[in-house]
Amino acid sequence: MDTKYILNIIQNNSHKKGGLITVLEKIQEKYTYLPEKALRLVAKETGQSLTDIYGVATFYKAFSLKPRGKHYLCACLGTACHVRGAQTIVEEFKQQLNIMPGETTPDNEITFETVNCLGACALGPIVVSDKYYLAKVTVRKVKEIILNTKEGKYGSNETSNGHVFPIEAFCPQCNHSLMDNKHHLDGYPSILINFSTDGKRGWARLPSLYGYFTKIYENEILEDTIVSFFCPHCLSVLPDSSDCIECGAPFASMKINNGDGLFKICTRAGCKGHILELIGELL
Numbered sequence: 001m002d003t004k005y006i007l008n009i010i011q012n013n014s015h016k017k018g019g020l021i022t023v024l025e026k027i028q029e030k031y032t033y034l035p036e037k038a039l040r041l042v043a044k045e046t047g048q049s050l051t052d053i054y055g056v057a058t059f060y061k062a063f064s065l066k067p068r069g070k071h072y073l074c075a076c077l078g079t080a081c082h083v084r085g086a087q088t089i090v091e092e093f094k095q096q097l098n099i100m101p102g103e104t105t106p107d108n109e110i111t112f113e114t115v116n117c118l119g120a121c122a123l124g125p126i127v128v129s130d131k132y133y134l135a136k137v138t139v140r141k142v143k144e145i146i147l148n149t150k151e152g153k154y155g156s157n158e159t160s161n162g163h164v165f166p167i168e169a170f171c172p173q174c175n176h177s178l179m180d181n182k183h184h185l186d187g188y189p190s191i192l193i194n195f196s197t198d199g200k201r202g203w204a205r206l207p208s209l210y211g212y213f214t215k216i217y218e219n220e221i222l223e224d225t226i227v228s229f230f231c232p233h234c235l236s237v238l239p240d241s242s243d244c245i246e247c248g249a250p251f252a253s254m255k256i257n258n259g260d261g262l263f264k265i266c267t268r269a270g271c272k273g274h275i276l277e278l279i280g281e282l283l
C-alpha cells in the first residue's frame, strides 16, 4: 500500500467539510476499491472510528470494499428498466461475461453489477459503462457494449452513437436558455446557472451531457453545504419539491429540451445526485 500517497490525500482533504468522502474517492481511484489497510490508516490519521468510516464506505454505492476490474458495467434493475426487459439484459451480461452480478471477470477486465435506479428511468433500460450512461439498451447490444467497454470507446469520437445523450436546459420560470455555448464541458456546451449560500454567490457550471456530473462553482464551496440555484436571467430560484435520491437534500430543477421534462440536480455541494424526469422520449 502506498502509505505516503494516502497520508498526502488525508492531509489535503480531511480537514475540509465532507473531506472524508473525497479521501475515500481518491483511494478508490488508485486501487479500484477501498482496501482495509487504507481504511485503518484513514481512521488512525483522522481520529474517526473505523465503524464510522465503514458506514460511509458501505452507504454510497460508488464505493467498493472488493477489488474491481479495469472497467465497470452496471445494469439498472429498477422498476422502469425492469418493465422494459432489464432482467433479460442482465441475463445476457451474465452469460457473455460468464460471471454473476458483483463479480469480476477472471482476466480482471470487467466488474459487473446491478443497481436499483440510475435516475434516467424514461430512457431505460439503462446500463452504465465506466462513467457513461447507455440508454435504451437491448439484448442485442450487450456484446457490442462489452467490447466497447473493454476498448474504452464510450466518450471517444469513435463511438458517438447516441448512447450518451446531451440535454438543453431552460429556466422553468422565464424559459430562457441556460446553455453557454462558449464554455464547453466534456465536449458539450455547459449549463450556466447562479448559486448563493452563506453570503457567497456566483455562477455554477454543469455539463450538459447526461451521466456526467461535475458542478464547478465560481467560489470555493465547502462540501455538504446546501446552496440555492438561480436562473441568471430572471433570478428566480430553480424550484423543486422533491429530494435527492442520493443524499435527501432538496433538488433544483431545470426544464430540458424545451418541454421534454426536467433535469434535477442536488443542491448539496459535493453530492452527484441528479435525475431526469421526462414527459416525452429523448432519443
Ligand code: FES
Residues within 6 Å of the ligand: 076, 077, 078, 079, 080, 081, 082, 116, 117, 118, 119, 120, 121, 122, 124, 125, 126
Ligand atoms: S429504473 Fe432504471 S434508471 Fe430508474
